[in-house]
Amino acid sequence: MNIRNGLIFAGVCLLTVLMGCGQRTGEAGLPESQEAKRLLQGVWSDEETENVVFQMRGDSVYYPDSTSMPAYFRVYADTLYIGSTARYHITKHTEHLLWFEGGDGELVKLEKDNADVDTKKVFEHDKTQILSLTDVLKKDTVVSYDGKRYHLYVAVNPTKYKVSRHTINEDGLDVENVYYDNIIHLSIFNGATQIFSRDFRKQQYQQRVPAQFLEQAVLNNMEYSSVDEKGFHMNVSVCTPGDASCYLIEHVISFDGQLTTELLEY
DSSP states (O other), X not given: OOHHHHHHHHHHHHHHHHHHHTSOBOGGGOBBOHHHHHHHOEEEEETTTOOEEEEEETTEEEOSSTTBOOEEXXXXXXXXXXXXXXXXXXXXXXXXXXXXXOTTXXXXXXXXXXXXXXXXXXXXXXXXXXXXXXXXXXXXXXXXXXXXXXXXXXXXXEEEEEXXXXXXXXXXXXXXXXXXXXXXXXXXXXXXXXXXXXEEOGGGGTTXXXXXXXXXXXXXXXXXXXXXXXXXXXXXXXXXXXXXXXXXXXXXXXXXXXXXXXXXXX
């Protein structure tokens, strides 16, 4: 290849790269549909109930529920992608109608609202609300064993550590909610003598709780169970927010302050 042809070839390659940079591609190299994105801009409501489902603005989806995080959206061919995991097959899409298969398998039928919705009122929250499952919770338990009295102090403290969980909302959409995790402190005293003192975090249970569950779970609570010759039995729950799914883990603290741990149930 001579110098002239080489320069032409390089110019064509550069032009191809520059053109490609201006257009995203999805599965199988399909280009993102900018026309579909344009038509999706606005507030969309359920055809039957007329309840607002979401607002498409720019590249993002906003929900009227202040606890649901905004998400990035895009359209490739006949599929609507929201966030990093959710995808919905579009069955009908015009300027004012949007039908697609929801995450629960049901057909979602939406229509665009132009004038009847007070957008400022529906989407008045400036920030997504991050949920805390508990306020600061302190428990003081007096236990007697073998003629001695013990005080057990448990404090459940909300933190600023965020836990993200995806759920299907009532409109059949995958939405992301964010919760604050907890740190739990346990102290045990015999009179003025401290036998045990420690902070518990959910990360220390990664050998007993599956990683996928633990990622979307919070350290929920710690309860006194019983006392025997082995020591004080304390039950810790690691739970999925907004769900009944929990792992129950037992800690046994001996009278000389030694800790043992066992998974009780799921």
